Amino acid sequence: MTLINQLTTATFEKLFWTWKGYKIQYTVMGTGRPLVLIHGFGASIGHWRKNIPVLAAAGYQVFAIDLLGFGGSDKPPLNYTLEVWVELVKDFCTAHISEPAVFIGNSIGALLSLMVVAEHPEIAAGGILINSAGGLSHRPHELNPPLRIVMSTFNRLVGHPISGKFVFNRIRQKEQIRRTLYQVYRDRQAVTDELVDLLYAPSCDPGAQQVFASILTAPPGPSPAVLLPKVKRPLLVIWGADDPWTPITGAKIYEEARKNGKEIKIVPIPNAGHCPHDEVPDLVNPQIVEWLLQLHSLGDRISFE
Numbered sequence: 001m002t003l004i005n006q007l008t009t010a011t012f013e014k015l016f017w018t019w020k021g022y023k024i025q026y027t028v029m030g031t032g033r034p035l036v037l038i039h040g041f042g043a044s045i046g047h048w049r050k051n052i053p054v055l056a057a058a059g060y061q062v063f064a065i066d067l068l069g070f071g072g073s074d075k076p077p078l079n080y081t082l083e084v085w086v087e088l089v090k091d092f093c094t095a096h097i098s099e100p101a102v103f104i105g106n107s108i109g110a111l112l113s114l115m116v117v118a119e120h121p122e123i124a125a126g127g128i129l130i131n132s133a134g135g136l137s138h139r140p141h142e143l144n145p146p147l148r149i150v151m152s153t154f155n156r157l158v159g160h161p162i163s164g165k166f167v168f169n170r171i172r173q174k175e176q177i178r179r180t181l182y183q184v185y186r187d188r189q190a191v192t193d194e195l196v197d198l199l200y201a202p203s204c205d206p207g208a209q210q211v212f213a214s215i216l217t218a219p220p221g222p223s224p225a226v227l228l229p230k231v232k233r234p235l236l237v238i239w240g241a242d243d244p245w246t247p248i249t250g251a252k253i254y255e256e257a258r259k260n261g262k263e264i265k266i267v268p269i270p271n272a273g274h275c276p277h278d279e280v281p282d283l284v285n286p287q288i289v290e291w292l293l294q295l296h297s298l299g300d301r302i303s304f305e
Helices: 050-058 082-096 106-120 146-159 163-171 173-183 192-204 207-215 224-230 246-259 280-300
Strands: 015-019 024-029 035-036 059-064 103-106 124-128 235-240 264-269
Touching: 015 082, 024 050, 024 082, 035 082, 035 280, 050 103, 050 280, 059 082, 059 207, 103 106, 103 280, 106 124, 106 224, 124 280, 163 207, 163 246, 192 207, 224 246, 224 280, 235 246, 235 280, 246 264, 264 280
Parallel strands: 035 059, 035 103, 103 124, 124 235, 235 264
Antiparallel strands: 015 024, 024 059
């Protein structure tokens, strides 16, 4: 691994922006065409620590944002939805970026990126979706009846003012976080103390338990099947092939969209799980940079409408 991939979050300048009275943490590195990185559930800008320096060194201005409710951003007691975060991302781009950006997301962040590209093409040059989630939460028809009952009971426990705190305090323990990461990272050596701490520290902030409960009981939001027909920008779909949470079979919907004329490149990453950008950055970063070079070479010859 190169030295640039070993840089950690301590290298990042942590900046703050006020959105609707709430403090939003973000970082920016490099100069050039803008990229906006959006983390997944429970993560933060630190989850991009192995990607930001590489992308900045490749000639891009890389922004990464902590969504409201996560990381170093405020955690107010709201009804969290994908639409709230899309509005946040859109306003962030209006405030900080003067040209269409490429949105890069993992998991829920990938679904948010797809929403931005589909619904706000005026600020989007393209999207890179890494193991994209199908929704903020499971739709009932996606679960078999026994699991549907289990999830319904769990969500009621999480939302209760007494049992919710107990459940959250169990889930956020460092060893439980490590066990969860072992489920979704193919390479256990990638589950470092640094990574565990990145997820644990924000869970200690005031309001974190209420955010957790709100998100787990939130509506799933629009599905990729609904969003893809609206997309008018190129997409790169990267998928860790051994992801148990969002299996690579989920990429089939993007294959169908490509057959229907959408400009989509699909790259499976072997021997990687739900977060290949963090687990195997030496495989993922070159794919991103190569695709960006092709995108911007095309963009120099045509104007986005």
